[in-house]
Amino acid sequence: MSERAQAQAERAGMLGVIERLAGELALAEEPARFIAALESEEEVPSDA
Amino acid sequence: MREESLTAVAEAIRAGKLSPVEAVGLCLERVRKWDGRIRAFVTLDEEGALHSARVLEAEAAAGHWRGPLHGVPLGFKDLCHLQGLSTSCGTSIPGYFTSAQECTAARRLLEGGAVSLGKLNMTELALGAFGDNAHHGDADNPWRAGHAPGGSSSGSGAGVAAGFFAGAVGSDTGGSIRLPAACCGVVGLKPTYGRVSRAGAMVLSWSMDHLGPLAWTARDVALMLQVMAGGDAADATASRRAVPDYLATIDGGIKGVRVGLPENYFFQGVADEMTAGVRRAARQLEDLGAHVGEIRLPDPQHMTDVAMLIARAESSTLHARLLREQPEALQPTVRARLELGMGIPAYDYLQALRLRAKLTRAFMRDVFEEVDVLLTPVIPEPAPAWASLKGATVDEFNARSARFSRLTRPFNGYGIPALSVPCGFTATGLPLAFQAVGRPFDEGLLLRLGHAYQEAAGWHLRRPRL
Numbered sequence: 001m002s003e004r005a006q007a008q009a010e011r012a013g014m015l016g017v018i019e020r021l022a023g024e025l026a027l028a029e030e031p032a033r034f035i036a037a038l039e040s041e042e043e044v045p046s047d048a
Numbered sequence: 049m050r051e052e053s054l055t056a057v058a059e060a061i062r063a064g065k066l067s068p069v070e071a072v073g074l075c076l077e078r079v080r081k082w083d084g085r086i087r088a089f090v091t092l093d094e095e096g097a098l099h100s101a102r103v104l105e106a107e108a109a110a111g112h113w114r115g116p117l118h119g120v121p122l123g124f125k126d127l128c129h130l131q132g133l134s135t136s137c138g139t140s141i142p143g144y145f146t147s148a149q150e151c152t153a154a155r156r157l158l159e160g161g162a163v164s165l166g167k168l169n170m171t172e173l174a175l176g177a178f179g180d181n182a183h184h185g186d187a188d189n190p191w192r193a194g195h196a197p198g199g200s201s202s203g204s205g206a207g208v209a210a211g212f213f214a215g216a217v218g219s220d221t222g223g224s225i226r227l228p229a230a231c232c233g234v235v236g237l238k239p240t241y242g243r244v245s246r247a248g249a250m251v252l253s254w255s256m257d258h259l260g261p262l263a264w265t266a267r268d269v270a271l272m273l274q275v276m277a278g279g280d281a282a283d284a285t286a287s288r289r290a291v292p293d294y295l296a297t298i299d300g301g302i303k304g305v306r307v308g309l310p311e312n313y314f315f316q317g318v319a320d321e322m323t324a325g326v327r328r329a330a331r332q333l334e335d336l337g338a339h340v341g342e343i344r345l346p347d348p349q350h351m352t353d354v355a356m357l358i359a360r361a362e363s364s365t366l367h368a369r370l371l372r373e374q375p376e377a378l379q380p381t382v383r384a385r386l387e388l389g390m391g392i393p394a395y396d397y398l399q400a401l402r403l404r405a406k407l408t409r410a411f412m413r414d415v416f417e418e419v420d421v422l423l424t425p426v427i428p429e430p431a432p433a434w435a436s437l438k439g440a441t442v443d444e445f446n447a448r449s450a451r452f453s454r455l456t457r458p459f460n461g462y463g464i465p466a467l468s469v470p471c472g473f474t475a476t477g478l479p480l481a482f483q484a485v486g487r488p489f490d491e492g493l494l495l496r497l498g499h500a501y502q503e504a505a506g507w508h509l510r511r512p513r514l
Contacts, residue, residue, distance in 0.1 A: 006443045007388050014360070015396050017353040022399040031401035037409045038241060038463050038488040039287065 051511060054120060054214035054268035061108070061119040068101040068108065068119030071214075072163055075121045079165070079212045082514050085193065087185040088207035090126045091133055093166040097121065100163045116271060118161030123213040125201050126167040127174060127250035128154045128259075137250045138172040138200070139370070140183040140377050144250075151248035152283065153259045153276040154217055160275040165213050168203030172382045173367060174219055174252045176200055177227050177452040178437060182379045186434060190512040191233060192478055195431045198231030200224040204262045205232035209512055215263035215272050219249060221256045221359055223426075223456025226468035226483060229262050230426035233470045233479030233512070235498060236262040237269050238456075240488045241463030242287035244273070245280035253362040254285070255401070256355060256460045265508050266469065266498030270294040273491060292492050302500045303337030305493070308419030313348045314455055319429040325480035326425050329471040329501060333423070336500050343422070346414050348458040351407050354400045355461030356450070361397040364389025380442045381449075408462050412487070421497055422485040425455055426468045430478035459485055467494040470507045 052060070060066035076094055083089055104119045124130060127137045128151035134142040158164060169187045171179060179187045179202025187202035189195035190209040197206040201218030205228025208216050218225040220238040229236025237260045244259045251257060261272035274295065279288040309315075309330055315323055334340045364371070364386045370378065371386045378386070415422065428451060437445060459466040465486050472480045484494045502508045 007384060008391075011388055011391050014353060014357045015392070017350075018357055018396045018400050018403065021350055021354070021403050025399070025402050025406060029402045029406055031398075031405055033405035034401075034408055034463065035242070035285075037405060037412060039289075040488070 052214070053264045053508070055265065055271060057214045058117060058120050058271070062113070068104040068163060069098065071119055072097050072101040072121050072165070075165060075211070075213055078210065082210055083212065085188055085514070086190060086206050086210045086212070087169055087187045088123070088203040088210060088212055089166055090136055090169050090184050090203070091167040093133060093164060096132070097163050097165045104161060104163065113161065115160030115275065117157060117275060120162050120215070121165050121213045122157060122162045123165050123168045123204060123207050123216040124151070124154050125170050125204050125216070125218050127170065127219060128167070128217060129248045130154055130164060130167070133167055135167065135250065138170040138174065138181055138184065147248045149248050149282060152245040152280045153249070155248070156275050157217070157272065168201070168207060168216060170202055171200035172379050173363070174200040174221060174224055174250070175363065175382045175385050177223065177449040178432070179206070179228065180437070189231060189431050190514060192431070192476065194435065195433050195478065196231060196437065198228035198427070198431060201228050201262065205229050205234060205236065208232065208234045208262050208264065210514060211511070215261055215268055217259060218262050219252070220258045220260060220460065221252045222355065222460055223453040225260045225262060226426050226456045226466060227453060229468040230481035231431035231479065234262055234264055235266050235269050235470070236260065236468045237273060237491065237494070238459065238466045239273065239277065239491055240287070240465045242285050243465070243489065243491065244276050245283040245286040247280055247282035251366055253359040255362060256359045258460065265502055266467070266495045267295070267298055270298050270495045287489070289489060294492050294495055297492050298496050298499045300496050301337060302333060302497050305338045305421060305497065306419040307333055307338045307340045307421050307423050308343035308415070309340065309423055311342050311344045313345060314424035317428055318425050321474045322425050322427065322429065322480055325472045326423065326482045329482045329505070330423055332504055333497065333501060336504055343415065343418055346407070346410050351404070351411070351458040351461040352454055354403045354407060355457050357392060357396065357400045358404065360385070360389035361392040381445050384442050384446060404461055411462050416487050420486065420493060424483045424485065426481045426483040427452060428455060430474045430480065455483065464488055465491045465494055467498050469498045469501060471505065472507055
Protein backbone atom coordinates (compact mmCIF):
# COMPACT_ATOMS: atom_id res chain seq x y z
CA MET A 1 0.00 0.00 0.00
CA SER A 2 1.41 3.43 -0.93
CA GLU A 3 1.90 6.01 1.81
CA ARG A 4 -0.92 8.13 0.41
CA ALA A 5 -3.27 5.16 0.41
CA GLN A 6 -2.13 4.32 3.93
CA ALA A 7 -2.95 7.87 5.10
CA GLN A 8 -6.35 7.73 3.44
CA ALA A 9 -7.06 4.40 5.10
CA GLU A 10 -5.98 5.78 8.47
CA ARG A 11 -8.19 8.85 8.06
CA ALA A 12 -11.15 6.70 7.02
CA GLY A 13 -10.62 4.55 10.10
CA MET A 14 -10.64 7.59 12.38
CA LEU A 15 -13.78 9.00 10.79
CA GLY A 16 -15.51 5.63 11.04
CA VAL A 17 -14.89 5.47 14.77
CA ILE A 18 -16.25 8.99 15.32
CA GLU A 19 -19.34 8.28 13.21
CA ARG A 20 -20.10 5.13 15.20
CA LEU A 21 -19.65 6.80 18.60
CA ALA A 22 -21.53 9.96 17.61
CA GLY A 23 -24.68 7.95 17.00
CA GLU A 24 -25.21 7.86 20.77
CA LEU A 25 -24.88 11.60 21.39
CA ALA A 26 -27.76 13.45 23.01
CA LEU A 27 -29.12 16.47 21.14
CA ALA A 28 -28.10 18.68 24.07
CA GLU A 29 -24.45 17.69 23.86
CA GLU A 30 -22.04 20.45 22.94
CA PRO A 31 -18.26 21.02 23.24
CA ALA A 32 -18.53 23.61 26.02
CA ARG A 33 -19.79 20.92 28.40
CA PHE A 34 -16.24 19.56 28.51
CA ILE A 35 -15.01 22.62 30.42
CA ALA A 36 -18.14 22.56 32.56
CA ALA A 37 -17.36 18.96 33.51
CA LEU A 38 -13.80 19.86 34.53
CA GLU A 39 -14.93 22.86 36.54
CA SER A 40 -17.73 20.80 38.16
CA GLU A 41 -20.32 23.32 37.06
CA GLU A 42 -22.51 20.59 35.69
CA GLU A 43 -24.36 17.69 37.23
CA VAL A 44 -23.75 14.35 35.56
CA PRO A 45 -26.54 14.11 32.97
CA SER A 46 -28.61 11.02 32.33
CA ASP A 47 -27.87 10.87 28.63
CA ALA A 48 -24.90 8.50 28.78
CA MET B 49 24.73 20.33 41.43
CA ARG B 50 24.12 17.27 39.28
CA GLU B 51 23.19 15.22 42.33
CA GLU B 52 20.82 17.83 43.67
CA SER B 53 17.12 18.23 43.11
CA LEU B 54 15.64 21.59 42.18
CA THR B 55 14.41 21.98 45.75
CA ALA B 56 17.91 21.33 47.12
CA VAL B 57 19.45 23.85 44.73
CA ALA B 58 16.89 26.49 45.70
CA GLU B 59 17.50 25.83 49.40
CA ALA B 60 21.28 25.89 49.00
CA ILE B 61 21.09 29.27 47.27
CA ARG B 62 18.75 30.64 49.91
CA ALA B 63 21.11 29.39 52.65
CA GLY B 64 24.10 31.03 51.00
CA LYS B 65 25.82 27.69 50.38
CA LEU B 66 25.60 28.05 46.60
CA SER B 67 25.46 31.26 44.61
CA PRO B 68 23.32 31.72 41.48
CA VAL B 69 26.50 32.25 39.45
CA GLU B 70 27.98 29.02 40.80
CA ALA B 71 24.76 27.12 40.09
CA VAL B 72 24.63 28.37 36.50
CA GLY B 73 28.37 27.76 36.06
CA LEU B 74 28.05 24.13 37.16
CA CYS B 75 25.20 23.59 34.72
CA LEU B 76 27.04 25.24 31.83
CA GLU B 77 30.10 23.11 32.53
CA ARG B 78 28.01 19.97 32.11
CA VAL B 79 26.27 21.31 29.03
CA ARG B 80 29.62 22.09 27.37
CA LYS B 81 30.91 18.65 28.21
CA TRP B 82 27.90 16.53 27.32
CA ASP B 83 25.41 18.31 25.09
CA GLY B 84 27.28 17.21 22.01
CA ARG B 85 25.87 13.80 22.78
CA ILE B 86 22.57 14.65 24.50
CA ARG B 87 21.49 17.49 22.17
CA ALA B 88 19.11 18.96 24.73
CA PHE B 89 19.55 22.54 23.56
CA VAL B 90 18.44 24.32 20.43
CA THR B 91 19.62 27.69 21.81
CA LEU B 92 22.03 27.83 24.74
CA ASP B 93 21.89 31.35 26.20
CA GLU B 94 25.17 31.27 28.10
CA GLU B 95 25.65 35.03 28.20
CA GLY B 96 22.07 35.77 29.19
CA ALA B 97 22.12 33.13 31.91
CA LEU B 98 25.33 34.40 33.46
CA HIS B 99 24.10 37.99 33.32
CA SER B 100 20.86 37.05 35.08
CA ALA B 101 22.75 34.99 37.64
CA ARG B 102 25.03 37.94 38.47
CA VAL B 103 22.03 40.25 38.93
CA LEU B 104 20.31 37.68 41.15
CA GLU B 105 23.50 37.18 43.14
CA ALA B 106 23.76 40.92 43.80
CA GLU B 107 20.11 41.05 44.79
CA ALA B 108 20.56 38.13 47.18
CA ALA B 109 23.59 39.82 48.72
CA ALA B 110 21.38 42.86 49.33
CA GLY B 111 18.72 40.66 50.93
CA HIS B 112 16.28 40.90 48.05
CA TRP B 113 14.78 37.55 47.01
CA ARG B 114 12.56 37.44 43.94
CA GLY B 115 10.78 34.22 44.86
CA PRO B 116 11.15 30.52 45.64
CA LEU B 117 13.26 29.85 42.53
CA HIS B 118 15.84 32.59 43.11
CA GLY B 119 18.93 31.62 41.11
CA VAL B 120 17.67 28.19 40.02
CA PRO B 121 18.69 27.25 36.44
CA LEU B 122 15.84 26.13 34.18
CA GLY B 123 15.37 25.24 30.50
CA PHE B 124 12.36 25.96 28.28
CA LYS B 125 11.02 23.90 25.41
CA ASP B 126 11.64 25.75 22.17
CA LEU B 127 7.98 26.58 21.71
CA CYS B 128 7.89 29.02 24.64
CA HIS B 129 8.36 32.57 23.44
CA LEU B 130 10.97 34.43 25.49
CA GLN B 131 12.14 37.95 24.70
CA GLY B 132 15.42 38.03 22.79
CA LEU B 133 15.52 34.33 21.87
CA SER B 134 14.14 32.83 18.67
CA THR B 135 11.50 30.11 18.83
CA SER B 136 11.92 27.42 16.19
CA CYS B 137 9.34 24.97 17.58
CA GLY B 138 11.75 22.29 16.39
CA THR B 139 11.50 23.37 12.77
CA SER B 140 14.35 24.49 10.51
CA ILE B 141 13.00 28.06 10.71
CA PRO B 142 14.64 29.81 13.70
CA GLY B 143 11.84 32.34 14.19
CA TYR B 144 8.91 30.13 13.20
CA PHE B 145 6.84 31.23 16.18
CA THR B 146 6.54 34.79 17.37
CA SER B 147 4.17 36.23 19.93
CA ALA B 148 3.21 39.68 21.14
CA GLN B 149 3.88 38.53 24.66
CA GLU B 150 6.23 36.15 26.42
CA CYS B 151 5.13 32.69 27.49
CA THR B 152 3.20 33.36 30.71
CA ALA B 153 4.31 30.14 32.43
CA ALA B 154 7.98 30.77 31.65
CA ARG B 155 7.69 34.43 32.62
CA ARG B 156 6.19 33.50 36.00
CA LEU B 157 9.09 31.14 36.68
CA LEU B 158 11.62 33.83 35.76
CA GLU B 159 9.80 36.38 37.92
CA GLY B 160 10.02 33.79 40.70
CA GLY B 161 13.79 34.08 40.43
CA ALA B 162 14.66 31.29 37.97
CA VAL B 163 17.49 31.68 35.46
CA SER B 164 16.85 30.68 31.84
CA LEU B 165 19.67 28.66 30.32
CA GLY B 166 17.95 28.69 26.95
CA LYS B 167 15.61 26.89 24.63
CA LEU B 168 15.32 23.14 24.41
CA ASN B 169 15.18 20.56 21.67
CA MET B 170 11.86 19.01 20.72
CA THR B 171 10.22 16.98 18.02
CA GLU B 172 9.36 19.17 15.04
CA LEU B 173 6.14 21.14 15.83
CA ALA B 174 5.75 18.89 18.90
CA LEU B 175 4.49 16.13 16.60
CA GLY B 176 6.01 12.84 17.67
CA ALA B 177 6.57 10.61 20.67
CA PHE B 178 10.28 9.77 20.47
CA GLY B 179 12.33 12.99 20.28
CA ASP B 180 13.70 12.71 16.75
CA ASN B 181 14.61 15.95 15.03
CA ALA B 182 16.22 16.13 11.59
CA HIS B 183 17.08 19.83 11.95
CA HIS B 184 18.55 20.09 15.45
CA GLY B 185 19.65 16.47 15.85
CA ASP B 186 17.94 13.60 17.64
CA ALA B 187 18.15 14.11 21.39
CA ASP B 188 19.72 11.15 23.17
CA ASN B 189 18.77 9.31 26.34
CA PRO B 190 21.19 10.06 29.21
CA TRP B 191 20.65 6.61 30.71
CA ARG B 192 21.72 4.71 27.62
CA ALA B 193 23.37 6.13 24.51
CA GLY B 194 21.58 5.48 21.25
CA HIS B 195 18.12 5.35 22.85
CA ALA B 196 15.23 7.75 22.42
CA PRO B 197 14.61 10.24 25.24
CA GLY B 198 10.92 10.41 24.39
CA GLY B 199 9.13 13.37 22.89
CA SER B 200 8.06 15.74 22.03
CA SER B 201 9.69 17.59 24.98
CA SER B 202 12.89 15.62 24.39
CA GLY B 203 15.37 18.29 25.49
CA SER B 204 13.33 18.97 28.64
CA GLY B 205 13.47 15.34 29.81
CA ALA B 206 17.00 14.56 28.65
CA GLY B 207 18.39 17.85 29.98
CA VAL B 208 17.02 17.35 33.48
CA ALA B 209 18.34 13.78 33.57
CA ALA B 210 21.74 14.93 32.30
CA GLY B 211 21.99 17.58 35.03
CA PHE B 212 22.00 20.48 32.56
CA PHE B 213 19.38 22.38 34.60
CA ALA B 214 17.31 21.73 37.70
CA GLY B 215 13.95 21.77 35.97
CA ALA B 216 12.31 22.38 32.62
CA VAL B 217 9.05 23.40 31.02
CA GLY B 218 7.50 21.10 28.44
CA SER B 219 4.22 20.88 26.59
CA ASP B 220 1.89 17.90 26.35
CA THR B 221 -0.72 17.39 23.61
CA GLY B 222 -0.75 13.58 23.64
CA GLY B 223 1.90 12.75 26.23
CA SER B 224 4.79 15.05 25.35
CA ILE B 225 5.73 15.85 28.96
CA ARG B 226 5.09 12.39 30.40
CA LEU B 227 6.78 10.36 27.64
CA PRO B 228 10.21 12.04 27.98
CA ALA B 229 9.84 12.05 31.76
CA ALA B 230 9.24 8.28 31.68
CA CYS B 231 12.01 7.58 29.17
CA CYS B 232 14.53 9.74 31.03
CA GLY B 233 13.71 8.71 34.62
CA VAL B 234 12.45 12.09 35.85
CA VAL B 235 9.08 13.36 37.08
CA GLY B 236 6.75 15.11 34.63
CA LEU B 237 3.31 16.59 35.19
CA LYS B 238 0.55 17.24 32.68
CA PRO B 239 -1.73 19.46 34.77
CA THR B 240 -5.49 19.76 34.40
CA TYR B 241 -6.57 21.48 31.18
CA GLY B 242 -6.56 25.17 32.08
CA ARG B 243 -4.45 24.91 35.25
CA VAL B 244 -1.42 26.48 33.53
CA SER B 245 -1.79 29.28 30.99
CA ARG B 246 -0.61 28.48 27.48
CA ALA B 247 -0.33 32.09 26.37
CA GLY B 248 2.91 32.83 24.57
CA ALA B 249 3.54 29.19 23.65
CA MET B 250 3.11 27.72 20.17
CA VAL B 251 -0.25 26.09 19.75
CA LEU B 252 -0.36 22.58 18.35
CA SER B 253 -3.94 21.82 19.35
CA TRP B 254 -5.86 24.38 21.41
CA SER B 255 -8.15 21.67 22.76
CA MET B 256 -5.40 19.28 23.86
CA ASP B 257 -2.32 21.40 24.68
CA HIS B 258 -1.03 21.65 28.24
CA LEU B 259 2.16 23.20 29.63
CA GLY B 260 3.83 21.63 32.64
CA PRO B 261 7.04 21.03 34.60
CA LEU B 262 9.71 18.29 34.54
CA ALA B 263 12.28 17.81 37.32
CA TRP B 264 13.85 15.09 39.46
CA THR B 265 11.20 14.90 42.16
CA ALA B 266 7.50 15.38 42.77
CA ARG B 267 8.42 18.09 45.29
CA ASP B 268 10.40 19.94 42.60
CA VAL B 269 7.48 19.70 40.22
CA ALA B 270 5.12 20.97 42.95
CA LEU B 271 7.34 23.98 43.47
CA MET B 272 7.38 24.78 39.76
CA LEU B 273 3.63 24.27 39.38
CA GLN B 274 3.00 26.56 42.33
CA VAL B 275 4.68 29.35 40.40
CA MET B 276 3.36 28.52 36.92
CA ALA B 277 -0.32 27.87 37.68
CA GLY B 278 -3.24 30.27 37.83
CA GLY B 279 -5.55 32.40 35.74
CA ASP B 280 -4.27 34.57 32.93
CA ALA B 281 -6.13 37.26 31.02
CA ALA B 282 -4.02 36.37 27.97
CA ASP B 283 -5.40 32.80 27.84
CA ALA B 284 -9.17 32.44 27.82
CA THR B 285 -8.86 28.73 28.69
CA ALA B 286 -6.79 29.35 31.83
CA SER B 287 -8.90 28.53 34.88
CA ARG B 288 -9.50 31.25 37.44
CA ARG B 289 -9.64 28.73 40.26
CA ALA B 290 -7.39 29.53 43.20
CA VAL B 291 -4.08 27.65 43.16
CA PRO B 292 -3.72 25.44 46.26
CA ASP B 293 -0.53 25.43 48.32
CA TYR B 294 0.93 22.19 46.94
CA LEU B 295 3.99 22.23 49.19
CA ALA B 296 1.86 22.63 52.33
CA THR B 297 0.24 19.24 51.73
CA ILE B 298 2.96 17.28 49.95
CA ASP B 299 4.22 15.58 53.12
CA GLY B 300 0.74 14.46 54.13
CA GLY B 301 1.16 10.83 53.11
CA ILE B 302 -1.33 8.63 51.29
CA LYS B 303 -3.01 6.68 54.05
CA GLY B 304 -6.52 5.75 52.94
CA VAL B 305 -6.10 7.00 49.37
CA ARG B 306 -7.97 4.71 46.96
CA VAL B 307 -5.72 3.68 44.08
CA GLY B 308 -7.15 1.85 41.08
CA LEU B 309 -5.22 -0.39 38.70
CA PRO B 310 -7.14 -0.58 35.41
CA GLU B 311 -8.31 -4.03 34.33
CA ASN B 312 -8.67 -2.96 30.72
CA TYR B 313 -6.61 -1.07 28.12
CA PHE B 314 -3.64 0.19 30.14
CA PHE B 315 -1.80 -3.09 30.69
CA GLN B 316 -2.58 -4.54 27.26
CA GLY B 317 0.42 -4.79 24.94
CA VAL B 318 2.76 -3.51 27.65
CA ALA B 319 6.25 -4.99 28.08
CA ASP B 320 6.57 -7.43 30.99
CA GLU B 321 9.26 -5.42 32.77
CA MET B 322 7.11 -2.28 32.61
CA THR B 323 4.03 -4.09 33.92
CA ALA B 324 6.04 -5.64 36.74
CA GLY B 325 7.53 -2.26 37.68
CA VAL B 326 4.15 -0.54 37.89
CA ARG B 327 2.58 -3.39 39.88
CA ARG B 328 5.57 -3.37 42.24
CA ALA B 329 5.02 0.37 42.74
CA ALA B 330 1.34 -0.32 43.50
CA ARG B 331 2.37 -2.73 46.25
CA GLN B 332 4.69 -0.09 47.70
CA LEU B 333 1.83 2.41 47.71
CA GLU B 334 -0.21 -0.19 49.58
CA ASP B 335 2.60 -0.50 52.12
CA LEU B 336 2.36 3.28 52.56
CA GLY B 337 -1.31 3.00 53.49
CA ALA B 338 -3.13 3.32 50.16
CA HIS B 339 -6.04 1.01 49.34
CA VAL B 340 -5.14 -0.58 46.02
CA GLY B 341 -7.69 -2.43 43.92
CA GLU B 342 -8.59 -3.16 40.33
CA ILE B 343 -11.10 -1.13 38.37
CA ARG B 344 -12.77 -1.55 35.00
CA LEU B 345 -12.76 1.70 33.03
CA PRO B 346 -15.10 3.08 30.36
CA ASP B 347 -13.13 2.09 27.25
CA PRO B 348 -10.25 4.62 27.01
CA GLN B 349 -9.74 3.69 23.35
CA HIS B 350 -12.78 5.83 22.52
CA MET B 351 -11.14 8.90 24.01
CA THR B 352 -7.82 8.03 22.36
CA ASP B 353 -9.55 8.05 18.97
CA VAL B 354 -11.48 11.23 19.72
CA ALA B 355 -8.42 13.06 21.07
CA MET B 356 -6.32 11.96 18.09
CA LEU B 357 -8.84 13.24 15.57
CA ILE B 358 -9.24 16.60 17.34
CA ALA B 359 -5.47 17.06 17.60
CA ARG B 360 -4.92 16.11 13.96
CA ALA B 361 -7.58 18.54 12.68
CA GLU B 362 -6.41 21.44 14.85
CA SER B 363 -2.67 20.99 14.23
CA SER B 364 -3.18 20.81 10.47
CA THR B 365 -5.32 23.94 10.54
CA LEU B 366 -2.79 25.85 12.62
CA HIS B 367 0.27 24.89 10.60
CA ALA B 368 -1.42 24.79 7.18
CA ARG B 369 0.61 27.70 5.86
CA LEU B 370 3.91 25.98 6.55
CA LEU B 371 2.60 22.76 5.03
CA ARG B 372 1.31 24.56 1.95
CA GLU B 373 4.23 26.93 1.34
CA GLN B 374 7.27 25.00 2.53
CA PRO B 375 6.37 21.31 2.66
CA GLU B 376 9.96 20.36 1.85
CA ALA B 377 11.09 22.09 5.06
CA LEU B 378 9.19 19.55 7.16
CA GLN B 379 10.39 16.10 8.18
CA PRO B 380 8.50 13.46 6.15
CA THR B 381 6.92 11.99 9.29
CA VAL B 382 5.64 15.42 10.41
CA ARG B 383 4.44 16.31 6.92
CA ALA B 384 2.49 13.06 6.75
CA ARG B 385 0.78 13.79 10.08
CA LEU B 386 -0.25 17.27 8.98
CA GLU B 387 -1.50 15.99 5.62
CA LEU B 388 -3.62 13.43 7.41
CA GLY B 389 -5.38 16.15 9.36
CA MET B 390 -6.10 18.30 6.30
CA GLY B 391 -8.77 15.91 5.09
CA ILE B 392 -10.88 15.76 8.25
CA PRO B 393 -14.36 17.20 7.61
CA ALA B 394 -15.77 19.82 9.98
CA TYR B 395 -18.66 17.45 10.68
CA ASP B 396 -16.36 14.81 12.19
CA TYR B 397 -14.25 17.36 14.07
CA LEU B 398 -17.33 18.84 15.72
CA GLN B 399 -18.77 15.45 16.53
CA ALA B 400 -15.45 14.57 18.17
CA LEU B 401 -15.62 17.72 20.33
CA ARG B 402 -19.16 16.79 21.43
CA LEU B 403 -18.02 13.24 22.16
CA ARG B 404 -15.16 14.55 24.26
CA ALA B 405 -17.60 16.26 26.60
CA LYS B 406 -19.73 13.16 26.98
CA LEU B 407 -16.82 10.75 27.43
CA THR B 408 -15.22 13.02 30.04
CA ARG B 409 -18.35 13.14 32.18
CA ALA B 410 -18.80 9.37 31.94
CA PHE B 411 -15.17 8.72 32.89
CA MET B 412 -15.27 11.00 35.91
CA ARG B 413 -18.57 9.57 37.10
CA ASP B 414 -17.58 5.91 36.70
CA VAL B 415 -13.96 6.15 37.84
CA PHE B 416 -13.66 8.78 40.53
CA GLU B 417 -16.61 7.55 42.56
CA GLU B 418 -14.61 4.33 42.98
CA VAL B 419 -11.03 5.54 43.30
CA ASP B 420 -9.07 8.71 44.02
CA VAL B 421 -6.12 7.93 41.77
CA LEU B 422 -5.60 5.68 38.75
CA LEU B 423 -2.23 3.98 38.39
CA THR B 424 -1.07 2.97 34.91
CA PRO B 425 2.12 2.59 32.91
CA VAL B 426 3.20 5.71 30.99
CA ILE B 427 4.92 4.01 28.07
CA PRO B 428 4.24 0.52 26.70
CA GLU B 429 7.93 -0.31 26.44
CA PRO B 430 11.16 1.20 27.78
CA ALA B 431 12.87 3.88 25.68
CA PRO B 432 13.45 2.26 22.27
CA ALA B 433 16.83 2.22 20.54
CA TRP B 434 17.13 4.80 17.77
CA ALA B 435 18.37 2.01 15.53
CA SER B 436 15.05 0.20 15.90
CA LEU B 437 13.15 3.32 14.80
CA LYS B 438 15.27 4.74 12.04
CA GLY B 439 14.80 2.03 9.45
CA ALA B 440 11.01 2.34 9.52
CA THR B 441 8.90 3.81 6.73
CA VAL B 442 7.02 7.03 7.45
CA ASP B 443 3.81 5.11 8.11
CA GLU B 444 5.51 2.53 10.30
CA PHE B 445 7.25 5.26 12.29
CA ASN B 446 4.05 7.23 12.84
CA ALA B 447 2.12 4.10 13.75
CA ARG B 448 4.75 3.20 16.34
CA SER B 449 4.66 6.77 17.65
CA ALA B 450 0.87 6.50 18.06
CA ARG B 451 1.27 3.21 19.95
CA PHE B 452 3.94 4.75 22.19
CA SER B 453 1.53 7.52 23.26
CA ARG B 454 -1.61 5.39 23.60
CA LEU B 455 -1.35 5.29 27.41
CA THR B 456 -0.97 9.05 27.82
CA ARG B 457 -3.24 10.46 25.10
CA PRO B 458 -6.59 9.61 26.74
CA PHE B 459 -5.84 12.01 29.60
CA ASN B 460 -5.29 14.90 27.21
CA GLY B 461 -8.79 14.15 26.00
CA TYR B 462 -10.28 13.91 29.49
CA GLY B 463 -8.28 16.99 30.51
CA ILE B 464 -7.47 15.52 33.93
CA PRO B 465 -4.05 15.72 35.62
CA ALA B 466 -1.48 12.96 35.10
CA LEU B 467 1.91 12.62 36.78
CA SER B 468 4.74 10.43 35.46
CA VAL B 469 6.96 9.04 38.23
CA PRO B 470 10.05 6.82 37.76
CA CYS B 471 9.66 3.40 39.39
CA GLY B 472 12.84 1.44 38.69
CA PHE B 473 14.95 0.23 35.81
CA THR B 474 15.02 -2.57 33.27
CA ALA B 475 17.77 -5.16 33.28
CA THR B 476 19.55 -3.04 30.67
CA GLY B 477 19.36 0.13 32.76
CA LEU B 478 16.46 1.97 31.13
CA PRO B 479 13.93 3.76 33.35
CA LEU B 480 10.49 2.38 34.21
CA ALA B 481 7.64 4.70 35.21
CA PHE B 482 4.07 4.81 36.44
CA GLN B 483 1.40 7.37 35.67
CA ALA B 484 -0.82 8.64 38.50
CA VAL B 485 -4.06 10.18 37.27
CA GLY B 486 -6.53 12.16 39.35
CA ARG B 487 -9.68 14.27 39.38
CA PRO B 488 -9.69 17.69 37.71
CA PHE B 489 -7.53 20.17 39.62
CA ASP B 490 -6.41 17.49 42.09
CA GLU B 491 -2.72 17.86 41.23
CA GLY B 492 -2.04 18.16 44.97
CA LEU B 493 -3.01 14.54 45.62
CA LEU B 494 -0.93 13.26 42.69
CA LEU B 495 2.11 15.19 43.89
CA ARG B 496 1.59 13.90 47.43
CA LEU B 497 1.42 10.33 46.14
CA GLY B 498 4.46 10.80 43.92
CA HIS B 499 6.42 12.32 46.78
CA ALA B 500 5.46 9.56 49.25
CA TYR B 501 6.48 6.93 46.71
CA GLN B 502 9.80 8.57 45.89
CA GLU B 503 10.72 8.99 49.54
CA ALA B 504 10.04 5.27 50.11
CA ALA B 505 11.48 3.86 46.87
CA GLY B 506 14.48 6.15 46.41
CA TRP B 507 14.83 5.72 42.64
CA HIS B 508 15.15 9.48 42.24
CA LEU B 509 18.56 9.39 43.93
CA ARG B 510 20.16 7.53 41.02
CA ARG B 511 21.84 9.46 38.26
CA PRO B 512 22.89 8.34 34.77
CA ARG B 513 26.58 7.91 33.97
CA LEU B 514 27.18 10.02 30.90
